[in-house]
Amino acid sequence: MARIKDVAAHAGVSVATVSRVLNDNPSVTAETRDRVYAAMSALRYVPNAVARSLRTEATRTFGLIIGDILNPFFTQLARGVEDEARRAGYTVIIGNADERAEEQDHYVRTLVGQRVDGLLICPTAEVTPLVQELVSTGRPLVFLDRTISGLDVPYVRADGAKAIAELVAHLKAMGHRRIAFASGPATLSTGRERTDAFAAAMTEAGLEVRPEYMAAGDFREGSGRAITAHLLDLAEPPEVIFFGDNLMTLGGLDEIRSRGLRVPDDVAVASFDDVTWFVHVDPPITAIAQPTAELGRRAVRLLLDRIEGRTGESVALPAELVIRRSCERKGA
Template sequence: MARIKDVAAHAGVSVATVSRVLNDNPSVTEETRTRVYAAMRELSYVPNAVARSLRTEATKTLGLIIGDIVNPFFAELARAVEDAARAAGYTVIIGNADERAEEQDHYVRTLLEQRVDGLLICPTAEVTPLVEELARAGGPLVFLDRTLPGMHVPSVRADGTDAIRALVAHLRQLGHRRIAFISGPARLSTGRERTGAFLAAMAEHGLEVHPEYVQAGDFRSGSGRALTARLLDLPAPPQVIFAGDNLMTLGALDEIRARGLRIPEDVALASFDDVPWFPHVNPPITAISQPAAELGKRGVRVILDRLGGRPAESVALPAVLVVRQSCGEGRDVS
């Protein structure tokens, strides 16, 4: 196994510089940081924190890094992970990446320094060298909700393809033709998957997709509101706005209400992600429900399989359409 001094020699820097890179010291230039990371990849260097995490002494702790603790989906997911881990005799330490790669890596390092037995990560879009090295080292790692390209890491995620197809069929049956989609960012696997499923479902049902009707948000309420405003300002605004997650749905709802528009008479609204308060909105919001609790439980099961030396297979659980009244159910929308 390569050592830190081997990385330093390969990159043409001092051991102290490599150490500063590993510790995210801001004094290191971007050019030097890139050169050191390249040397680490070429030498298959495993940082000490990762190497220590692979020792056999168990601490009965698991690390969980989620994308955004404000998002109700991740809150439910984290609760399920905690409950399942506790039932198996483990304690969970949670980190909130806030959808930022540098925050994610900060928690990865911290949790590995704490000698957690395994890591469950809802990865950010960027493939960082630290996560790449951890995956390459074969550490006890599982991805939750999202995947990363080129990573041979078991994942537990929801598959919304059939549910999105069912939603588009439902909207078409109600008479809707102009359907807009506020997607998540294309750099995230969930953003790409939901956009692809929506476009395929629209084509399957013979519905035209106007380019201006597909807008990329960031899974935050602010983008949901801003993009809803953009859609409603079009010369021919959509009949339906389908938001790609619950927070963007909240933003869309805020903008629709601020304009004094009625749901579904003026514009219909649907959400990917269901939350407990959707049935209590007037009208209740039609949504695609992800099995967040089951994802958390299955994620713990997969990481425990890895820790026990058992085969750990990726899991994809189906999301389901929950029809309520926000798309014109029971009304003439033609």
């Protein structure tokens, strides 16, 4: 097994520098950090915290690493995880990756160092050497909400394809034809899945998928607003904007209202992800609701299977279309 001095030699740095990288010391440059990570991957180096944890006794704790703590989806997901873990006699320690691979790895190292019995991770787009090592060492691990191609890790996620098809059919029945989709990033499985499902549903409904109506954001408010501005500035703007998540929807609503436009008279709005405040805006927002709390509960059960030596099966739970007034046509 490779040692820390082997990593240092391979990367052309000192052992102290490798140690600083492993401890997320901000003094390390990005170029040096990348060299060290590349060396760890090439040598299949397992950080001491990981190796040590494989020999420890159970602590009755889980680690949960979420994508963005400011996103209501993830807070509700965490609540579902906590509720189910508590029933099973476990405590949950939560880390916020802020959609950054280096923050995700920081929490992986910290949680493994705390000797958690298993990890639930909403993975970032980047496959890091540390996550690869977790998989190769067989540590109890479940991906939640998202998956990563090429890694054999059980997962719990929502399947929104049927609900997206129902939304497109609803929009068509309302008389809408020019439908835009503000998706999440293609680097994330959720972004790809929703984009593919939207394109397939539009084709099945006999509606044109116009390239200028397809734009990718980052599942955050600012990108939703920027995409909406771009779409509304087109020579022929869309009649409907379907947003890939709730925060992008919020940003889109801000841009629409800043222009003095009205929903749905000037532009209709729909969202993937339903949140409680959607029913309190005027008009209430049509949304695709994920079974968020149940995703968290099922993920805990699957992780317990892994901890107790059972295989456990990956789970895809269906999302549901919730029709409200934000997609009505004038005079309908």
